[in-house]
Amino acid sequence: MTDVAYAVADAVATITLNAPDRRNALSVEMSRELVDAARTAESDAAVGAIVVTGGQHFCAGAVRAVLADTGLDPVEDEAYRNLETVYGAFTTIGDVGLPTIAAVRGAAVGAGLNLALATDLRIVSRTARLLPGFAQIGIHPGGGHFTLLNRVAGREAAAAMGLFGEEVSGERAVELRLAWAAHDDEHVEREAHALAARVATDPELARRLIRSFRRETVPGGVAWDVAVELERSPQMWSLRRKHGPSTGRASERASERVAPDPEP
Template sequence: MTEVRYAVTDHIATITLDAHERRNALSVEMSRELIDAARTAEGDDSVGAVIVTGGQHFCAGAVRGVLADVGSDPVEDGAYRDLETVYRAFTTIGTIGLPTIAAVRGAAVGAGLNLAMATDLRVISTTARLLPGFAQIGIHPGGGHLSLLHRTAGRETAAAMGLFGEEVRGDQAVARGLAWAAVDDDAVEQTARDVAARVAADPQLARRLVQSFRRETAPGGLPWEVAVEVERSPQMWSLRRKHEG
């Protein structure tokens, strides 16, 4: 990998975007590497959680060339597939069978904000900037942006950001429902690791737990009695495993 770094420590896989000269804007190659890294983590039974980070700058969206190519001919096969690959970068992160955390410093813009919201949880710097970015460059949001905003933070925040282009600073993100914790810049990655460590310590349970979590918290949710049944099988599995251990 040339634009993404991947490492596993203490059952936590860390995926780091590593193209700082363009503030980690998602190229087609970076998107492919991000997908590969996510699948690598999912395929490693020793991994119990994933952290996605970008170091100093989380992600400045998609590279302009990808958007320009689609704009010149939206149905040209290569351009269409390239944009689809960028979309798959964050849809893959959002659907792998592992708990995921975004550790956000700097700015998360457009597709980069989608990537952060695709994870199960966000830990961000108080100085971070969360920006929709699409209207600012004269295009409609993409990649399910409005749905991700609504699912993460509710209708009011989704309207403020998705319709009106409001920026949310890191120190506002927790109150807006966009993050679990906002901490000093130099504490972001370690805080994310501290949160991830508890679930990652038991990779088998982590994978069962995140599956139930996503089913029960999907848009529209589940009736309580259905949630009881969804949880029954994995809980029985965990109880039997604990008894045998």
Template sequence: MSEIEYAVAGGIATITLAAPERRNALSVEMSRELADAARAAEADRSVGAVILTGGAHFCSGAVRAVLADAGVDPAEDTAYQNLETVYAAFTTIGSIGVPTIAAIRGAAVGAGLNLALATDLRVVSRTARLLPGFAQIGIHPGGGHFTLLSRVGGRETAAALGLFGQEVDGERAVALGMAWSAYEDDEVEDAAGRLAQPLANDPDLARRAVANFRRECAPEGIPWEVAVEMERPAQMWSLRRKAATS
């Protein structure tokens, strides 16, 4: 059974993470389906905007088994490829040629926070929890986490969350520039839909505009795809260390 729900209505493609029993933690298969859904939205020329949501729990990170397998032997081909597939869930969302909005309720943790930060815009519930979670389980951040944090919230936010492991709620995320607006839980998806609708009304313009938006607003630091690879050796080291002491 698919753990990704995909629907198109009124020029808006909605991608919903649908594994509530594990709070939408990203498995390898779920990550693959998510990337496929994102590419399907990009290929559909009637789509002018994509909304990414997880219902009550946005995404609690990567499934721990994926991280544990990588820790046993980071260079083993299957483990390496599986972690790369999880990375591809958010790098694909962040690179498709369609404007993207994350509608965040509940927690966005680790890879789930990367997924949220990969979108062009975020709307959150006031009680949403945005946190890296890497330090809490004794591993180095991955997926270009520092780059994603700094390009959205700036250096201070990247240090507080990415380096010092701090957590923010939805209202604080808005104040820091990590999200556009905060709502009550039952209003988040509708708010995302209202933001997406003008783009959905003119998909061709939306696609041209988002391409230039990303070029003109590119961060001054290293490119995200370089950051993903630069963080990887340190994360692999920390995963192997964790596996050795478990």
């Protein structure tokens, strides 16, 4: 793995996004590596929990080239599958058969916010920045974003963030129930690991607990997997509108491939 680091201590697998030059924006390859790391943890009977972190910058969303390539031809097979792979980065974390915690410092934007919301619990820095950012760059949210926001923090927060683009700090996230606790930056990973280690001490029980927890806490409304598909069509439309061949944005797309700015 090049963009994702994997380590196990105290029966806790720590998956670290490790592409600081682009603020951990999810590329297709990084998404595959993240999925592989999650499945590696799941297949290890000695692992009882997962912590997902990105160090100083949690995740700036998907790399712009993935979105731009999809926008050129949303139904072209490779572009369609590449965006689906990025979706898989957080849907796998949401589905893996282990308790999961996101340790969030810096920004969690767009798909990066989806990744944080996909975990069972979030520990954030006081100065963390949680923001959807989709509509603000002219595209529709994807990956079941509205459902993720709604199931964690309710309709009002989903509207404020998903529709109106409200940015939420770490401390505000705790108030809104988007996160469990906020700490100073230097303590976020330590606190997340300590919490994960509690349940991880008995990996077999942890796996049974998480199955029951997820079954019993499913909210009403649209299921997440259905939401992913509901959002796919309008997101494809918005990407085509933004990046399609008629927009004449070839040179801009070329520069976006290396741009480190956080985008969903």
